[in-house]
Amino acid sequence: AQSVTQLDSQVPVFEEAPVELRCNYSSSVSVYLFWYVQYPNQGLQLLLKYLSGSTLVESINGFEAEFNKSQTSFHLRKPSVHISDTAEYFCAVSANTGGFKTIFGAGTRLFVKA
Amino acid sequence: DTGVSQNPRHKITKRGQNVTFRCDPISEHNRLYWYRQTLGQGPEFLTYFQNEAQLEKSRLLSDRFSAERPKGSFSTLEIQRTEQGDSAMYLCASVPIPGQGAIRQYFGPGTRLTVL
Numbered sequence: 001a002q003s004v005t006q007l008d009s010q011v012p013v014f015e016e017a018p019v020e021l022r023c024n025y026s027s028s029v030s031v032y033l034f035w036y037v038q039y040p041n042q043g044l045q046l047l048l049k050y051l052s053g054s055t056l057v058e059s060i061n062g063f064e065a066e067f068n069k070s071q072t073s074f075h076l077r078k079p080s081v082h083i084s085d086t087a088e089y090f091c092a093v094s095a096n097t098g099g100f101k102t103i104f105g106a107g108t109r110l111f112v113k114a
Numbered sequence: 115d116t117g118v119s120q121n122p123r124h125k126i127t128k129r130g131q132n133v134t135f136r137c138d139p140i141s142e143h144n145r146l147y148w149y150r151q152t153l154g155q156g157p158e159f160l161t162y163f164q165n166e167a168q169l170e171k172s173r174l175l176s177d178r179f180s181a182e183r184p185k186g187s188f189s190t191l192e193i194q195r196t197e198q199g200d201s202a203m204y205l206c207a208s209v210p211i212p213g214q215g216a217i218r219q220y221f222g223p224g225t226r227l228t229v230l
Binding site: 004006032034036042043044045046049051090092094099100101102103104105106107 | 145147149154155156157158159162164169170205207209217218219221222223224
């Protein structure tokens, strides 16, 4: 079985400051890792994913995440946030032993202040 | 590709009533998943189908819950004798034929259930 821990429930940050949202996972098998974003009153959107290959993955809007197998982490970072990045961010894992169902963390609310 | 659709988007019901939600996956996606998201939490897996076969059910899915995918296309999730604790967002997701290139799940907008 897999599990995901998002270490911060809320992260307030000023606009143009850097941010890191932390995610650790637990699994006895190889996993695929995801970050999803949920804007207020909207559905889940895939932000980025790690399936294999390079451990650093990037999204089109400036976010990046690095898969660290030894630390079982997949932290999300952005060097400079915008007001529009205010949202709930979910780290998630999936494995082929579980029918590829997705296990989500509890979420981190990123609040960007002007 | 019109995306995953869910109906209704919102449902308000009284405790004890039955409700049914529908999910239409992306065409030709053969796997379909249901999740439940309560306020302040991440989505939790409920069940999934490969074509019309229901392959796994979470322990969260009590006897009052039933899901079907009769023709391997759309799916329905029914909750009987609703309770206030059933209030949540119910999410549906679909995936093409599974494989490393088809792991990512495409989520619908969800059905928000409020049980009074």
